Amino acid sequence: MSTASVSTASVNIASVNIAFVCMDADTLGGIQQVTHTLAQGLAERGHEVHVVGLHRAAEPFGYVERPRYRRHVVGRGPIGGEGAIARRLADRRLAAVLRGLAPGYAVLTSPAVVPRLLRLLPGGVRPIGQYHGSYQHARGSWHLGSIRRHYPRLDQAVFLSEDDALLFSEHALLPNTWVLPNPLARWPERVSPLTTPRVLGVGRLEGVKRFDRLISAFALASTPPWELHLLGDGAERERLRAHAAREGVSDRVVFRGRVAAADMAAEYRRAALLALTSEHEGLPLVLLEAAAHGVPSVAFDVSGGVRSAGPELVPPGDVRRFAAALGELMGSPGERRRLGAIARRRAEGFRLDGVLDRWEAMFAHMAR
Structure with a gap:
């Protein structure tokens, strides 16, 4: 099996509908920072972009001062704090957001998001699974089993490096790997003089x-x-x-x-x-x-x-x-x-x- 990646040459495509779905989209963390950076960048290029949190952040953190994308929090409580009725109501709100995307793409930002979304995705919305960790970490947790079970059903499985994509392709038997690194939100013009000890x-x-x-x-x-x-x-x-x-x-x-x-x-x-x-x-x-x-x-x-x-x-x-x-x-x-x-x-x-x-x-x- 092989991994797929592309050059960074510009590709002109028509506007598409994209939703980034996180367990919690607004907590201070790497997944959240990357999600909001990508959402703002793609929205500024003319795409219709949504960021969806399945749960409410206990301490919300603002990543983008003037977001060009739409934000949704479908759960009313923090992770692990909702009952069965609240979960069903959240799923209804989530399904309504997803129906508005078709045709389009749903980017599922972690293994915990994937099984829940696969049950709710309407026709015309194509699932893309991200994994923000390494193969070494996945192998030592429940993540690898979940990736083996669910990621082959996705249209693309996205990893952060060629090394990790190859390991997942070989050991999780994924036919659909792709490599997309984390982005820098901004490029500094000034650098450190490296003199402060x-x-x-x-x-x-x-x-x-x-x-x-x-x-x-x-x-x-x-x-x-x-x-x-x-x-x-x-x-x-x-x-x-x-x-x-x-x-x-x-x-x-x-x-x-x-x-x-x-x-x-x-x-x-x-x-x-x-x-x-x-x-x-x-x-x-x-x-x-x-x-x-x-x-x-x-x-x-x-x-x-x-x-x-x-x-x-x-x-x-x-x-x-x-x-x-x-x-x-x-x-x-x-x-x-x-x-x-x-x-x-x-x-x-x-x-x-x-x-x-x-x-x-x-x-x-x-x-x-």
Whole structure:
């Protein structure tokens, strides 16, 4: 079996109807950020675009200031908080939205969305399944079984990298794989000078992100005046603060909390390095955003998506080798500049217009 992808050359297609359907479309998270970025971009190209949340976000986050697409929340409660009657009413609202799409496409953004939507899709609405994780992560969870069971019934199964699409094609027996990377919402004109002695860690302070490993690696690799700034919030904050104290770096690990999206460009420009120590990732936007700002990264080699972003790769979980990679870059401004320039050139391939071209090319392929 083979995977399908296309060049980023522009493809002229007529306006189409598209719905992106998420379990929860408005929580702060990578799937949601990518969904709203794609929806706005496709709407600005003249397509009729809808973003549908099956559940209401407990803490809604605004991704697009002036959306050109339509938004729907069909569930009245958070994930896991609705009964049978509420679920049936939500399905009726969802079916009404979907009927308005025909003919068109429904992009199902996670394995949890797919079985529910397949029951409700009207004729003329063609299903496209996205998977925002890696094959390695899917293999260790219920996701792989669900993908094997449901994704062959979709018109296309979309993955983030060639490596992951090939693995799913071979091991989940999918005949319909396609590769579409995450896009950068915007392209910065200004880059970091890489002179501020600061390492960034960006993401939710939760176990899967393994910021404890990043703190340990930073403690091994760094000396003053280097600081580690953690941007994000979550349940692990106090545990991580205590871990930094045990590692002897509590005075140089700065917990910044949640940073507004509009302020992130300035954060990247004030950084010299980005570090990613997650247990699993698909194609992390933070790697792409850092690269676009000319900031080199060090990351555990946990997926084809991570590899495609071009960071300095370290075997998963190897804190000492991660520390060595960090230390080498901390000590070499010239190497930081060299790798930062390479990272920015690579990030060109993830610019929004190019990724939108690839989406339109897929729609044109499906319409043939």
